[in-house]
Structure formats: C-alpha cells, structure tokens
Amino acid sequence: MSSVTKTADPVDGTTTAKVEIRAVHKRFGALHVLRGIDLDVRAGEVTVVLGPSGSGKSTLLRTINHLEKVDSGTVGVDGVLVGYRRSGNKLYELREREILRQRTRIGFVFQNFHLFPHLTVLENIVEAPVSALKRPRKEAEAAARKLLERVGLADKAEAYPKQLSGGQQQRVAIARALALEPSLLLFDEPTSALDPELVGEVLDVIKDLAASGTTMIVVTHEIGFAREVADTVVFMDEGRIVEQGSPAEVLDSPRHERTRAFLSKVL
Amino acid sequence: MSLTSDPPATEAVTKDPGADASVPALVVVPVRHPWRWVAVAATAVLLVQFVHGLVTNPGWEWDVFAAFFTTETILHAVWVTLQLTFYGTALGFAIGIVLAFMRLSASPFLRSVAFGYIWAFRSIPLIVQLLFWFNLAYLYKELSIGIPFGPSFLSFDTMGLVGEMGAAVLGLALHQAAYAAEIVRGGVLAVDEGQLEAAASLGIPKLRQVRRIVLPQAMRSILPNAANEIISLFKGTSIVSVMAIGELFYQVQVVYGRNGRVVPLLMVATAWYVLLTTALSVVQHYVERHYAKGSVR
Secondary structure: OOOOOOOOOHHHOOOOOOEEEEEEEEEEOOEEEEEEEEEEEOOOOEEEEEOOOOOOHHHHHHHHOOOOOOOEEEEEEOOEEOOEEEEOOEEEEOOHHHHHHHHOOEEEEOOOOOOOOOOOHHHHHHHHHHHOOOOOHHHHHHHHHHHHHHOOOHHHOOOOHHHOOHHHHHHHHHHHHHOOOOOEEEEEOOOOOOOHHHHHHHHHHHHHHHHOOOEEEEEOOOHHHHHHHOOEEEEEEOOEEEEEEOHHHHHHOOOOHHHHHHHHHHO | OOOOOOOOHHHOOEOOOOOOOOOOOOEOOOOOOHHHHHHHHHHHHHHHHHHHHHHHOHHHOHHHHHHHHOOHHHHHHHHHHHHHHHHHHHHHHHHHHHHHHHHOOOOHHHHHHHHHHHHHHHHOOHHHHHHHHHOHHHHOOEEEEEOOOOOEEEEEEHHHHHHHHHHHHHHHHHHHHHHHHHHHHHHHHOOOHHHHHHHHHOOOOHHHHHHHHHHHHHHHHHHHHHHHHHHHHHHHHHHHHHHOOOOHHHHHHHHHHHHOOHHHHHHHHHHHHHHHHHHHHHHHHHHHHHHOOOOOO
16 A cells, blocks of 8 residues: 655654654653654554553553653654644644644544543534534534444434444444544554454444555554554554564564563463 | 332232242242331321411411512512522622632642632631621722722722622622532533543544533533522522611511511511422423433433
C-alpha cells in the first residue's frame, strides 16, 4: 500500500510518514511509563501494538491525540506536531481550542466505548460533526445513518446506548469516531470489555476499515487479529519497544526472549 | 388490610407431581407472622385516635381555619413566600454554579476563593446573615460603580437600591449559593471521567462539552439534592419573618396576634407549606424523569 520511506523529523515539517513518535517519555509520579519511544506509522497501514498490561501501550496511544501530555519528546501526525507549535527551539503549548481542533483529525475508540448515555445512537454520532466541524445537522444525520449501515446497525439509530449489547455499543463508538472523517484511527483495546462471542463482530468492522486503507493503530490482545490484519506488529514491555516488524517476523520468529515469553502465554 | 403476603393455605405451592412419580408431592407451608398482626393492630388504633382527635377536638377551630385559609392577606403572604423562594433559588443556584466551577478550576486561587466562600457562608447561621444584610446600610451607606479603589461614576443609596425584600432575597441567595455550589460540584464529579475523555477526543468545544455532555448527566445526581434544598429554602423563608417582611409565617403571626386564634392560624400556614411542598415534589418527579432519558433505572 505504501512505499513511503522513513523521513525527516516532524518538527521540521518535512515528513511523509503519517505518525512520527520521537523519544517520548512519560511519567506518572514515580512510575516511568514510557521510556523513550520512537515509532513511525506509514499512511494506509495497520499497526498493532502488543504487550503485557502496564507495558505503556495504552499510554502511548493516548499521547498520539494528546489525551496524555508527554514529558519529553515529540509526536507528529501528518507532519504537524500534536499539542505544540514550534518556533525556533521553543515548543509552545497549544490552546485547548487548537488541541480540540487537532483531535478532529484523529479518531479514538475506547476500551469501554464511552458512548454518551443520555443521547441516542444518532445523536452520539452527529454531536462532534455538528459542534466541532459546524456541519449542518441534516447533512450530519444523513452521513451518520450511512455509517450505521456500514457497521450493521442501521435499525438502531433511535436507540439509547444502554439498550444495546457491548458489541453493538463498540460498533456505534467506531461509527462516532468515523463521523469526523479522521485521517488516523486509534483503537485502545477495543474488544477487551466484550463477551467472547461479541468480539468477532467488532473485529470484523475494524478489518473492513483496514481493507479500505484507513491508517490505524490498534492496541489489542487479539493475536489472531494482529496476524491477519497488521502490516506492522509492535511489541512493548516496561515502557520500551522491544521489537517491531511484520506479523510473520514478530509473531512467528520473535528475536527477543521477552517477546517469546509473552507470546507463549497468550497463544 | 393485607400487610402480610401469606397466601391462603389452600393455594400452597406444590411441586409438579408428574415430574417424577417416585418423589412424593411436597407442600410448602408459608411461615406465619403473628407479631406483625399485633403491630398492625396497635398502629391502626393510634392512627384512628389521632384522626378522631383532629375532627372532635374543638381546639382546632376548623371554622376559623376555613375563614382565614384563602383571605387576601394570607394569599398575598403566600405570594411573597413564593417570590422569596423563586428569587432565592434562581440567584442562589446561579452563583452556586459559578462557585462549583471555580472549585473545579485548575487555578489554586479561584479554588481557594470558592472554598473560602462556601466555608464562610455555611458556617454563619442564616438568621445572622439575614440581619447583617438588613443592616447593610449601616456599614455602606452608598454603593457606587467605578474604577476599583479609584473614582466612582454612579452612586446609589444602599437601602434605596437593595430594599427590605432585596436584602432578604440576597441573604437567602448567598446562603443558598454555598450549598448549591457543593451540590453542583458533586453532580459534576459523579459524571464518569470517560465521558470527558470521549468528548475531548472528538474535539467537541469546551463549553459545549459542559452544556451537552457533562451537565445533563450531572443533573441526575444534582436534582434530588437540589429539590431538597429548594424545599428547605421554601420553608426556610419563614425565618425572614424576623425582618418584618410580610411572608406567610410573619403574616400568620400578625393575624393571631390580633385575634388570639393561634392554633387554627398555625394550621393555615402549615396547610399552605404542605400544599406547595407537594406541588414542588410533583414537579421534581417530572423533571427527574426528563433527565433519566437513556437510563435503565
């Protein structure tokens, strides 16, 4: 899909990679969660991040749309710094309004869906296009109904989230993220809160998106999904990227002992 | 009167005898509650005695009650009480919402000021606060608008501007604001953090996040407490009688001071308080139902 090669620093604005993460560190008090992460994600590719709990994979994902502020290092999306503006050697923090603006380009799907419980499915999906992108409501609703059809929930537009199963809620959450037509989608363990028999329906929607060429970063424990869909698999442990490569490389012939140990437990 | 749910013995549950012929059909005998019946009888006797007393005791003077219940003086006093409640609540919650968001703000200064306000106004008895406001003109004869610590452009005579009614509303509202702030803050804190993250990740503008996502959900836990506060303020307006404002309780005192019919006139006030509190409870029910949209309980 892409023969894009690794590129310059996002800080210089000359990048051609979709997401560029450089030397990112993050601490929560005494806990050093991210210890120098460098990662490139190319446009149109699916990157799956694996790792034990506490390895920092969710935190890393959350830094990409600035839900989590980094302590040092930079995150760039589409050649633009996330959360900061560079002038000379200084990084100026962006105003909240500008950060919110940046986030409309990046879709985020949460482990626990976080649908708005007091709004119907349709209202959940049109809220951001109408309020953040100033789309006319009629137009946004028509687009929302198309998205619901795409995730197989055309008949649930008027339902409230609590009337839906977990799998259905997560599919609505994906539709809600897609409603902003983001150029990048981030999934934070999208199937971890689901009953086993509902995992398939959500993964099918994500696979469908992958096939349509959307750039995605997926944090998950679904090794089968990684093998089938990922262009790149990243394995993290204790705040560092241990190894990365094609699914065949990382999943079938891991080079590091830590990766082998992890895979032997989850496979 | 069937406070117990003991089913008649003839309808005792039997296990399906057809299920297994080798197992004899078993009859379940419900447990009996003789003491419950004793308690029911004793309570009923007391209740009947109470109602009997209300009807037969001439001291209640129901004719006097009926004569005064809807006289113009009383109706006007009810109206004043309602006004005090309405303005006190509206102003109190408006200030309370501002204080709540100050306490939730990232600025330590704003947080401390709001905390200090709430601390002070919850610590001082309402009646003391009201008397302070009533004597405001003693401290500040004039109120003026201008540059802080500099020249002033407009000046008002304090008592002419605030007035008795104004002083009462101000006193009730500023007191109410301290409690309203904590109720609103509690409601906002009860909203799942994930909701804020989801709204932020969708790039929804900050003010819209508050209005569309946070407050409607916070309302569910704010409402029962807010209704309590409004009802307690409604009855609390009777304290304003110390300032000789013609609200319900003050007016009733004036009337029985003249005619000496203390008990029936207290019953007039009581009946109005009960009636209007009931109306507020009904309104509360419907407002809560509105905000329960999409909820399973």
